[in-house]
Amino acid sequence: MSDRIFALAVIVVALGYILSATTIQTGFMPDPVGPKLFPYMIGGAAIIAAITILIRPDEEPDWPGAATFGRIALAVVVLVGYAYALKPLGFLIPTAIAAGLLSYQIRPDAWRAALTGLGLSIGLFVIFRFGLGLGLFGFPRSWGIF
């Protein structure tokens, strides 16, 4: 079942890809192939492969339960938040929070997770900033330290 859903998704995306390729503007240079053909070939090959999978899917993979998916989804949210926080808030605070939360997702032990977050945040900052000399900001720039 999962394989069939995957194959259908591939077909939809590949059709969209081919459709989008039809709108590519061609150049003025004489070129017997042009910028559209290769994308068409890619889309076509993907559709053929997807049809093969539709006909002969593999065994169902071992999906984790809803709780695990919840934890993974939470981890994704944490990472997205981290991606947005890194620039305005500097390195130290977002890293401590994100690393701590991720650590908690892998092993639910609040104290260890907090220590891991703090340790990784400070340790990595020292390595990146002073060891490797990257131009990282430790705190929000308006604070004026680091």
Place this chain on the structure above:
Amino acid sequence: MDTLSLLADGFAIALTPGNLMLAVIGCVLGTIIGALPGLGPSNGVAILIPLAFSLGLDATAALVLMTAVYYGAMYGGRISSILLNIPGDEPALMTTLDGYPMARQGRAGDALVLSGVASFVGAFLATLGLMLLAPWLARLAFRFGPAEYFALYILAFSTLGGIASGNQAKALIATCIGLGIAMIGLDNATGMPRFTFGSMQMMDGIDFLVAIVGLFAVTEVFVFIESHGRESALGVKLGRIRVPWSDIRATFTTMLRATGIGFIAGILPGAGASLGSFLAYMGEKAIAKDKSRFGKGDPRGIAAPEAGNNAAAGGALVPMLTLGVPGSGTTAVLLALLMTLNITPGPTLFTDRPDVVWGLIASLLIANIVLLVLNVPLVKLFVKILMVPPSVLLPGVTMISFVGIYSLSGSSFDLLMMIGFGVMGYFFRKLDVPTVPIILGILLGNNMEDSLRRAMVISGGDWTYLFSSPIAIGLWIAAALGFMAPMFLRGVLKRPQAITD
């Protein structure tokens, strides 16, 4: 001899204090990365590329550092195979078969030393092989035109999808995803935007480093969350380390045979180190008179896959350097490194930048000797590293990945894209869709299209031009065989599950 004087120049570059230090640092880092479960040569090298780039190292120095990491990770992979029965990376999978049983019999130290020596023999001889074969292949590659290159790219993808994966259709889809992503951005020939959907951020295309770090490193976090981060516990005691001379003598011919098999497997585009160790182990088992001890701690079962996978690591550098077509996931990552450094691998590399090529070869030879020292007398230090629990390791790896990508572009958009690739990698791993072809597709997509278009310009749109030279025809036949062979050999060659190389 020409080769020797070039090699001497290479040593002059590699033996500068700066490069020597980088080689040693790379070896230590690599062994650590290889030993840690869940981190192997490909994702280890991947997360370090942005950092190496941000450091502003010159091309040779960056290459020395990263190939030392690559070789180091190949050596280090065996440590967790032997002590934990968990391969540190996929090529080390075969080493668990005899390594762990031997460790359980109280001979963990012997197994580590023996496999360290086998790694050295494989890697050292393969580097010599690289030295002899690569310049010759580079000269041959001068005769490659666009039609030959197009066939070569097809060969790389079809062997990767055929021999190195369980399901050709899924590998083909993965390849198409990679090629499809490569098309995003401005078209090389016409300068027109393709698949950018009017977004400025898409104009430059998608940076392959973002995809690599996402698929290789971020995915690993999700996999560990699912597995509840089973804390690794050392199941075996490690006593005093001594050198098991009798085992080394007894398995020396095994190592040589395995090196030969591994090297050849490594050269095949798309096959790589996992196949090398697998074939070396199966080959050794097939010719052994007494097979009963295999799987129960036979020294040959340790020597063969370790010599095989390290030889394949060296062999895989041959097509990567001479043709620009990587032989495995990790060499794909090294190709990404070269492209980041603005070095175009291929035959011209050998004539235009001999300093890079020979400096690299010389530092590989040096790295091997450093690694032998690190991995035999000092192996106990690295065993301690296995104690780092995943709940500390994985967040650390994630943060390093974020900082690496962030320091390259400073854009949150790239970070979001990296997370997206990480999520995709997780689902693909569950569905058994290989991710290495995606990387290879992103890396090679534009070159592949260019070679097709140039071939068509030369021939005026005549498709038979693609099959017009003996080299091209040979490559097409090899590609067809590589893709089809597994369909017939599936019963004979039952591979263990492949994840990444």
